[in-house]
Amino acid sequence: MNHRPFxxxxxxxxxxxxxxxxxxxxxxxxxxxxxPKRRRSKKNKGGxxxxxxxxxxxxxxxxxxxxxxxxxxNEHKLESERKDRLALELGLDPxxxxxWFQNRRARWKNKKLEEEYSxxxxxxxxxxxxxxxxETEVLKLKDQLSExxxxxxxxxxxxxxxxxxxxxxxxxQSMEAVDPPFFGVxxxxxxxxxxxxxxxTHCMNALEWINLYM
DNA sequence: CCGGTTCCAGTTTTACATCA
DNA sequence: TTGATGTAAAACTGGAACCG
Numbered sequence: 001m002n003h004r005p006f007x008x009x010x011x012x013x014x015x016x017x018x019x020x021x022x023x024x025x026x027x028x029x030x031x032x033x034x035x036p037k038r039r040r041s042k043k044n045k046g047g048x049x050x051x052x053x054x055x056x057x058x059x060x061x062x063x064x065x066x067x068x069x070x071x072x073x074n075e076h077k078l079e080s081e082r083k084d085r086l087a088l089e090l091g092l093d094p095x096x097x098x099x100w101f102q103n104r105r106a107r108w109k110n111k112k113l114e115e116e117y118s119x120x121x122x123x124x125x126x127x128x129x130x131x132x133x134x135e136t137e138v139l140k141l142k143d144q145l146s147e148x149x150x151x152x153x154x155x156x157x158x159x160x161x162x163x164x165x166x167x168x169x170x171x172x173q174s175m176e177a178v179d180p181p182f183f184g185v186x187x188x189x190x191x192x193x194x195x196x197x198x199x200x201t202h203c204m205n206a207l208e209w210i211n212l213y214m
Numbered sequence: 215c216c217g218g219t220t221c222c223a224g225t226t227t228t229a230c231a232t233c234a
Numbered sequence: 235t236t237g238a239t240g241t242a243a244a245a246c247t248g249g250a251a252c253c254g
Contacts, residue, residue, distance in 0.1 A: 058243085058244060058245080059243075059244080060243090060244085095245090096244080096245085099244065099245060099246085100243090100244075102245095103243070103244065103245085107242090107243090
């Protein structure tokens with residue numbers, strides 16, 4: 001569990017949250033002598049005698065939620081002093097305010113995670129598309145290369161029939177000199193054939209993936 | 215070490231909305 | 235209208251961390 005972000009607050013919270021805080025008193029008054037267990041009965045009967053409408057209501061009013069939201073917007077953490085002040089202002093138990101902030105932080109965290117996930121997904125999809133585009137480009141270039149090689153071969157063969165001279169031999173030499181780096185640029189060196197013969201499958205998978213999740 | 219407090223993650227309970 | 239079902243919010247539980 002990660003408590004680090006709250007370390008600083010926790011340094012002084014105990015001083016601000018005395019053992020005889022109002023809620024503890026309430027629990028004591030309700031007759032729970034030892035540890036303030038707050039377990040509810042299965043059905044909320046609104047208190048000991050099961051009754052008043054006010055007690056039975058659990059949902060906070062829009063006004064209460066508004067004020068809580070405002071406070072949460074200012075600061076996600078709730079110091080004891082602010083909790084008590086808010087509770088007084090809203091006519092709520094400080095414990096309720098604390099619980100509300102706790103749940104609100106959890107909702108906020110979930111939302112942030114969802115946003116993060118969504119952004120990562122978008123970025124991943126963009127990368128897949130880019131990868132697909134590049135692979136297609138590699139295929140195109142490979143085709144061009146193949147055509148060029150054929151053309152060279154054709155020229156060389158026709159050149160054999162022509163009386164050889166200095167220019168033709170120099171041409172042949174120059175091609176040999178060009179070939180290795182020319183291939184190297186397209187990654188033939190040190191790459192296996194999948195790089196060139198795999199892309200269609202890869203692109204298909206990428207597009208299927210995107211269709212599946214978009 | 216202990217008791218009291220906070221926090222969080224996970225769970226349960228409740229209120230409310232929707233739909234057949 | 236009503237009961238089943240889903241969902242969001244309120245409340246709870248238990249464990250970890252920290253402090254005096």
